[in-house]
Amino acid sequence: MTRTTAWRRHPLARYAVLVLALALAGVAYATLVQASKPADAALAAGKVDDVAEGKSLFQAHCASCHGLSAEGTSTGPTLVGVGAAAVDFQVSSGRMPAANPGAQAPRKPPAPWVNDDTVRQLSAYVQTLGGGPTIPTKEQLDTTGANAAKGGELFRANCIQCHNWSGAGGALTRGKYAPSLNASSPKQIYEAMVTGPQAMPVFNDSTITPQEKRDMIAYITEIRSQKDPGGFGLGRIGPVTEGLVAWAVGISLLALAAIWITAKKRRKS
Known part of the structure; x- marks a missing residue:
């Protein structure tokens, strides 16, 4: 009997094979899920093709404050996990990009490059960075x-x-x-x-x-x-x-009334 044959007949061999099979299945599943996340997230916020365009927009208009990978900087918070809905709200209302740092970003006219397409693309890209709330659908609204x-x-x-x-x-x-x-x-x-x-x-x-x-x-x-x-x-x-x-x-009316009464009494005297 060879060593390999003896190992196969060992009482623990079947359990080892089962654990190995489960581990391989888990790795394969995780790989597939990770590969599909960007597509799923992009579909939730717009189109799959929007992710690449959104990344370019992010690097051009947002990375200076939020970091090249949206990890956040001293002037802007991380966008990982904030979701497409947050991006759509902040950018469509003109709060972002922020003109000046302050306690709160005020509502203002959107930037010249902002339109329905660019907001959708930027939202789709940020949605791939950890997920988060998606843009509400017409049915939800x-x-x-x-x-x-x-x-x-x-x-x-x-x-x-x-x-x-x-x-x-x-x-x-x-x-x-x-x-x-x-x-x-x-x-x-x-x-x-x-x-x-x-x-x-x-x-x-x-x-x-x-x-x-x-x-x-x-x-x-x-x-x-x-x-x-x-x-x-x-x-x-x-x-x-x-x-x-x-x-x-009320005070103004009372003051005017007092002046009028006083003036009237002076004329009589």
Whole structure:
């Protein structure tokens, strides 16, 4: 009996063969999955061909702050794992590329090179860098049949503390602020909820369901067309502004009244 034959008949041989087979199967599976990740991620954000174009755009317009591999630098955070939705939100709203460093990137007109195609390509590339929330589909953004009243309840419970009841925004700490939602598209509102930009928390689907997100979007877009019963909206900022205006106007009227009464008494005397 040769040594090989004796090894094959050993009681542990079958287990060794099984472990080896499982290890080989695992390596093969991991290789296939890793190879398919860029394609799957690109399909989730756009087209497979967009990845190469997106990488070129990233290196030309984003790498100076975020690093050549999006690993992050002292002036920009890492983009690994942020997802395509975060890129679409930041770039389409003009917040990125940032013009000047500060506590918060303000909304501004998008850069000249930004359009639907370049945003899709850049998003597809970043999606391959660790995955993350994808750009919402048309079905996810369809507010047909959405309950705006329920959306208002959800908005007041989760968002009014920062964004005001009407989405007019408000000040936060350390130079940050909750921006106005009046110029935000339904897609940008949805993306902000799933990515949590700046100081905003993330509202994933387990916290606020996709249907509830559509209800909130319906509420936010509906109140934009509501008329102010008092006449002047005063930016819909809230009672502080209303009180200040009332105080200023009231004091001014009282001062004018006092001057008029005094002048009238002088004429009589």
